Amino acid sequence: MNLIKQRFDDKFRPWQIELPSDDQAADLRGAIQSNGWIIRYHAGYEGGRGYLEYFASHRMTNDTLNRIYEDGEEVVVGFCQELFLAGDPDAERACREHNRAFYQRVRDLGL
DSSP: HHHHHHHHHHHHGGGGOOTTTTSSSSOOOEEEEEEEEEEEEEEEEEEEEEEEEEEEETTSSOOOOEEEETSSSEEEEEEEEOOOOTTTTHHHHHHHHHHHHHHHHHHHTTT
């Protein structure tokens, strides 16, 4: 879990945000609200690898769902789509459906 914390802390260092050091257990779950960010996270295992999954939201960027695996691999699992081609109803519909599915996944994860 040390590499996970290091990667997380590196990513949010510009905002002085760190993953709490006492949240190092496999059943890790928590939230951080600081410097404009709301970050909800939990830990788990997939394919024998531990990970930290977190939903990050800030008004100056799009919302994302991310994972950091114990070996340091970082993956963007999903994101809120903010743009679509103006005047294209199919693009607007696709954007809305993408975002509906994205936020449903975040809710299903309890984040």
